[in-house]
Amino acid sequence: MTPKRKKRIMLIGLMLAGVAIAAGFALQAFNENLMFFYTPSEVSAGEAPAGRMIRVGGLVTEGSVQRQSDGLTVQFDVTDNNKTITVQYTGILPDLFREGQGIVAHGQLQEDRLFVAAEVLAKHDENYMPPEVADALKATHDAATSDNAKKVN
């Protein structure tokens, strides 16, 4: 083993060590809540900070959407099939927004547990099927929604 080769191996070792430590840092970062995204359960458990911009995601509860008299402000419940929180939003909702649909709201949690959203994003889900199949599924699999709640994240 020439000194040159030893040096080369040392350099490659340093490089690999650098990459490994970088991966460590990245993993540590991903363990923390990077996006400040919370589920309704986490919000209910008091894990989400109040008065700061955070994201909340879940399914819009059937029959919960209420328009207020000004015609722009909307209030609806978002659930992860475990806990539910109430979201208030003023503005135009996206086309895909409908009851039972997954949404992500970006906004602030008030002291009274009302979530005031500055932005509401609707997600179209990743399921593709003919309408009849969808109807059949809906009839037989009401419990399937718990699965859907996870995908919204």
Add this chain to the structure above:
Amino acid sequence: MFNNFFHRMASPKHFYRLAGILIPWLAVPCLLLTLAGLYYGLVKAPPDYQQGDSYRIMFIHVPAAWMSMFIYVVMAGAGAIGLIWRIKLAEMVAISSAPIGASFTFLALVTGSIWGKPMWGTWWVWDARLTSELILLFLYLGVIALNNAIDDKRMAARAVAILALVGVINIPIIHYSVEWWNTLHQGPTVTKFDKPSIHLSMLIPLLLMAVAFKLYYAFVVLMRARCEVLDRERNSGWVKELAEKT
């Protein structure tokens, strides 16, 4: 021994002949599969329960998006092989892949945009998937521009290989970085482990189109690489012989 065999197989002359034989065997099935895929996708497949008929653009959009990433990986891999073992053929495959990959990326972006208009109500959003696909397009364009800027073919090939490798390390990083803006784009459909959340009648045309796109890439890259071989070897005896024959 193995190395020798590999080098001989990868010799430009041998490759030129072999590719010439292979191209029709790839192109014809590609055409048939495309026709079948379009027929099943546009005519036979039922409309979606939520999106109606507009989901049908998926049969172009999804395979194109798959190809855009697949080709980048192939390009970087071929570049690495060319760089490490100095196999000219790998360099040519890498360079020939870039414009095809760029086209698929562009196609995925355009079809996605057309799909986004009815679904999201907008042609474009700065969503994670869209943004990283756009950056992927820029990476391809960078590769093409660098290749065009360097006159010496051999040098250009090696430079492109390095750039493609740097890009391939960056693609996952770019991907995760743009996921920071919360994403509007749907999650993966077909690759989910339990079972694809897509109905069989829609899955079949999707897979037909995916295979057709792969075949398309295969025969176009062979055609481009053949041109590249002729260009680079234009001074060698066998190319001159070929030119005189025709």
Add this chain to the structure above:
Amino acid sequence: MNSDSLTRAFVILIRRDLMLAVRHRAEMANPILFFVLVTSLFPLGIGANPALLQAVAPGVIWVAALLAALLSIENVFRSDFEDGSLEQYLLSSHPLSVLVLAKITAHWLVTGLPLLLISPLLGILMGLPVDAIKILFITLLLGTPVLSLIGAVGVALTVGLRKGGMILSLLVLPLYVPVLIFASSAVDTAATGLPVTAHLSLIAALLLLALSLSPFATAAALRVSLS
């Protein structure tokens, strides 16, 4: 031929580049002037509404830093290429990647460090809260070396070309995206008072990754460009 002489070459190369930079003081000021000017154009362009300014400040300051880094990065190898010094590094008895790292370090000390030092001032001009300015400083501290390291690969690929400048930005800017996103959203998050340790460890990860891989890629690219 021990690692002592390698360390010495590393230090001498950095010292020499710093000496050259001092002898061209005027050129040293260009990127930082650009940085300050571009940033101060924004209040003029979008109006001096404090809330609006604060909202765009992290992005604006980072984009300006990124462009300043892009503008100055070409010098890292340009003059060495023109006067033939680059060939001499290639033919050195030391690994090219280590010499390249020395060049990049010197370049960062000359162009990146001043940006870093003046950034708090720009943060104040843009109305950022003190906490966010601290985070801005830390992201620039971790992020500007990444810009230099990635930029060096692009420069090494284009240094021999007549119209290298335009292509350089096409090659390098897409690769700058992650730094820009992580860093500006860190400052943004800090401005709303949330913890940013996760963001910072991601930028640190990028720095380490760039530090470990870029010198090798740059060295390989230089070999290609000189051949």
Add this chain to the structure above:
Amino acid sequence: MTQSKDTAALAAHALECIRDDRTLFSNLDFRLEAGSALILEGRNGSGKTSLLRILCGIRLPDAGTVTWGDTAIDKLGPDYHMHMAYIGHRDGIKLDLTPLENLAMARALGMPNDITLEAALAKVDLAGYEDVLTRNLSAGQQRRLALARLLVTDTSLWILDEPFTSLDVHGISVIEELLDAHTTSGGMLAVTSHHAVNLQNTTVQRINLSA
């Protein structure tokens, strides 16, 4: 992997170089032994510079290999470069540094030897210019400074591309003496030149690339 000066040899095996569709040379073989010189001749554009850059390992040959002591130079990398020094068309010196600073850098990049930097400058007739900015030296003086880099590291193979460019008669004879001294002490020399190279005590091998 240190070869002593008298066992190592530089050899070219079936080298080929193509540039812009023109084959500059092909099937080029030679062997350069310790204590001898190789002088490349040929018209402009005949590939002299390309050949020298191939011998350095900067450029890849289109076919063939260059070996140093029976190992291909691209396998040796720095293990080869520590034995050789190259002065190309471009001087590789910084105009905004003094000659002493330039030589200090050159020494740090290679294997340092015992000669003082001042003595190296004196040998190329630049004594007294130690602390002048190189920018203020004449073209000939700058060229001699570049050649002084050969003296500050411990190398056995010198590869020189037109070393006499912009040198006057006196300068040429100073450098010729240096080259002669290098080969007589067991060094090797590969050089291109438009001028006749006058090496009295050296076995010279000439290759004409135009032929």
